Amino acid sequence: MTVEHSSKSLTQVVNEASSGNILLPNFQRQFVWTADAHRQIAASVLINIPCGSLLLVTGKSTDFSSRRVGHSQSETDNQTGTPCEFLLDGQQRVSTLRALFSDPFEGDWIEAYNQTFTRLRSRWSMRVKPAKPEDPDLFGWKMLRFKELPPEPDLVSDAIVQHPVTKTKNFDKWAHPAFERDAKRSAQQLRIGASAAADGQVPLWEVCNSDEFTIAKNALDEIAEDRRKEMLAAIRDNELSLEDLDNFLKPDELPEDVTDDEVDNRLRDRKYAWIQAILNLLRKVKEFKLSTITLTADELSKAIAIFEAINRGGTPLSAFDLVTARYARGQSGHSLPELVQDFIAQYPSVLPPAVSTKSAYTEWAAEDNVGLVEGALTTNFKTQFLQSMSMNRALSRHGPGHRFTVDEIKPQNTLQFSSADVDEFWQPSCDAILQAWRFLQIRCGVKDEGALRNKLLILPIAVTLPTISESDIKKFDMVEYWYWCSVLTNTYTNRQNENAAADANQLREWLANPNGPNPFSSREQRVFNDEGYSSRETLLRTSEESRVGTDVGQYLLQFVCASGGRDLLTDQLLNVQRDSLQDHHLIPLATATTIGQSSSEIRKGKTPIAELLNSPLNRAYVLKSTNLSIGSKSLQQYISSIKDSAKSSIHLTLDSSYTQKDSNFDEYARDTLGARFDQVKSAAVKHLSNLRPAL
Structure with a gap:
């Protein structure tokens, strides 16, 4: 290239x-x-x-x-x-x-x-006169002698002064564009220069706007003239020696040989040379x-x-940037990001019947939640949006029965889109991704974009939901069934692109024929049975080789929350969009102090008990306030403060009569989390049975 x-x-x-x-x-x-x-x-x-x-x-x-x-x-x-x-x-x-x-x-x-x-919204100036006597004299103001700035950016940057421009005040400040606005131009420039000089500064906004540097010259002239007078007075008062002034005396010339008038003239020459040296610096900047x-x-x-x-x-x-660049407004007259941002901001908050199956949720908002956060499109959303556009164009070209290839779910495909393609597919694609996120948050407890560990999982959902009636609860159940079968097994640990394309095809075919064979039945049998991912042995860390990745930990949190999880102390149903949730250790790490380990050692997970307490089985979402409150409690106080309904909702059995001093903590923790595994697995089996179509 x-x-x-x-x-x-x-x-x-x-x-x-x-x-x-x-x-x-x-x-x-x-x-x-x-x-x-x-x-x-x-x-x-x-x-x-x-x-x-x-x-x-x-x-x-x-x-x-x-x-x-x-x-x-x-x-x-x-x-x-x-x-x-x-x-x-x-x-x-x-x-x-x-x-x-x-x-x-x-x-x-x-x-x-x-x-x-x-x-x-600021104007900028350069401070040529030190603000304080102890400040470095970068521009040689003290002796009116300037050669060059030191090659130290941090030092020079301290001389750059910001002047924020406001719309309704500070009109009397010399750097404000409204300063002396009613005066004629030359008079205005003179007054700006004089005021800037009083602060020892030179405006920078003329550098690329003017060859004359009128304001800068006015400011420099006043700064230099004041300094010339100060230097002349100091010489006359014997506070400043001519020998201390670099190149002031001619070769072999003595101070007493220079008359007062000659001193004055040489200081004037020095003043003009200094002004020209600063102006030459600004000309070099041009x-x-x-x-x-x-x-x-x-x-x-x-x-x-x-x-x-x-x-x-x-x-x-990114590919999104380049697609944006190539989209010359299309038919809409607006840029692609503007269209997408407005669409997200105006997305309906009313929940369709097939989505709103939980009492904790009455509405859903996309803005400042997913896709559009703090006024900017998120990186994940932009990628998913392009993938959805690529898939929608493939369906448009080849028909609804088209089977996706791996290449067709790649965002780079959209680099070849015409403006007409973008006009046709941007809105249904944006809607599809938002429908998918609404589904994931409300039905599946996915807290935010970061909590969807395998990003391509969104594509089978996005390509299927728009084809389903928003009142068809059973088909929404089938999509949720697919999701849990996928994330509670290690299906997406590897070959995510291939799995996403294959699942998008199989899920659409199954939804078209709900009474046909279930393509995910074998996956269902692996839920909480996948060795090295979600099996009992893996999650309880019963062998030294057992390790649990981050993915299953997130999905276990989501499943429990989506299944009706309640906060441990307030007993309220959790809402992943509304509530500020934190990942909480059910058996607190602070209990480690009674077994000879610090909390920091437990978090590093290098011993069997540390491995166990860091298992996903020992985690649940709670309110931020609850997490802070529980952190200061002993195990006995903590257990006694949890309501039975809250414990039941997260499949937790904690013995409120447990006395840590008289018990084997390791055994207690392993028994407690083992019982939780059994309850969570039983709940998952039952939930999946209810979600899939009856045979």
């Missing part, structure tokens, strides 16, 4: 970003860099340290749905198809550099404020080189590999 490297000046990049010649494809990544990150990259530019490559794709403004750099909303007026470049990697850097070294608030500042990401890699639109498939090579450790470029 051949890649052409080039470069652009900072001024060129910033001005092209401001004018719309460089646009951001609607990946909908939020601007996340902090004020400290602004200072760090400003310092890097000031001392000429490279700050990474930009990845660009050439095209026309109508090619991709996009927005201006630094703006939070999509473009609405780029329908003319003008030539431009799309920034695939470098949004944080270019947005920050534009905020630092240009003036995004020029013109209608209120409109600019409304369009700009919150973290970019020409700071940013490395670029530019692709043509037909080379988009190279972007992921290039991105990973030039941006290790950054937010990965």
Whole structure:
């Protein structure tokens, strides 16, 4: 793969970003860099340290749905198809550099404020006069002598000053765009410069906006003039020696040879030289080189590999990003992420009859739960959404009886989608994934996206639920039956892609003919019988070789919760969406202190009793407040505080008369958890029998 490297000046990049010649494809990544990150990259530019490559794709403004750099909303007026470049990697850097070294608030500042990401609503300046006597004199203000900045970014970054722009206040602050707004331009610039000088600062927003540096010159002139007068007074008062001033005396010249007028003239020359040295620094910033890699639109498939090579450790470029980039608004006039986000935010909260089978649930919300969290689409949801789109297009092309291949469930298939394909399949695919998540949370107790350990499990659910009537409880039961048979066995431990494709095919066929053969009957026989995964010996850790993975632990928590699990202390039915739940040790680890081990040793699980107490059989969801309360109780106090109905709901038998001092703790714990295994398995067998169609 051949890649052409080039470069652009900072001024060129910033001005092209401001004018719309460089646009951001609607990946909908939020601007996340902090004020400290602004200072760090400003310092890097000031001392000429490279700050990474930009990845660009050439095209026309109508090619991709996009927005201006630094703006939070999509473009609405780029329908003319003008030539431009799309920034695939470098949004944080270019947005920050534009905020630092240009003036995004020029013109209608209120409109600019409304369009700009919150973290970019600031102007920036450079402190050239130390704020305190003990601060480093980076710009040579004390002697009006500046050569270059030290090559220490952390030190230089301390001189970069943020001035937050607010919409309703601080109009009297010199860095605010409304400051002296009614004055004529030259008068306004003069007053800004004078006020900046009073703070010992020079505005940075002229760097890419002006060749004149009018405000900076005004500020520097006042700062330097004040310092010149201070130095002249100090010389006259014999507090400052001419010999201490670098290059002030000519060769072989003595201080007494220099007249007072000559001292004054040389200090004036020194002042102007210092001003020019600072301005030259800013002029060099204008020409700071940013490395670029530019692709043509037909080379988009190279972007992921290039991105990973030039941006290790950054937010990965995903298939969703590239599909978004290629979707030029389609028929809707909106970007794909905007469409999906709005769909999730407006998803109905009313529960269909076949989903709402538990009294703990009366409604369900997707936003800030799954898919869309804190205003951004989650990585898992974006991948699942693309997989669903790929599967839906396959069904559309080949008919409802089509049997999926492994390749057809891969998100990369959607890279070849046209805008028409996206228009056709985005909404049913988004709906399918949300239906699946609603089902998983309410029917199966899956707390959040992280609790679904095997991510591909969602695909058979997403491809089947939209084909079932929302009042058909028996068919929803069949889907739930498949889920428990899959997660309470080691089916998805390996070959997840193959299993997901095969299960999507078999589950659809079974739902179409519920009275036909049950394709998952052999899987049902393995529930809580799979050696090394969910068998009694494995979960009780009865041999040194027995180890339990994280997956079955999550699914055991879910099964107990979904089967009517109650909180241990409040006895309320648990709701995985509403309640703040924590994974709780039923026999507390604090009891380890009576058997000669610390809680930290127990958590490491290196002894038989530690292995046992860390088993999934010793875990259950409880309210966060309950977990905190139980943590401080002794075993006897803890047991006596649990209501029988709560113990029964999580299949737990704890002897309230148990006295730890007089008993074999190891035996007690093993008997208790062994009894729990038997009860959970019995409950699972009964539940699966009720879920599958009667023979």
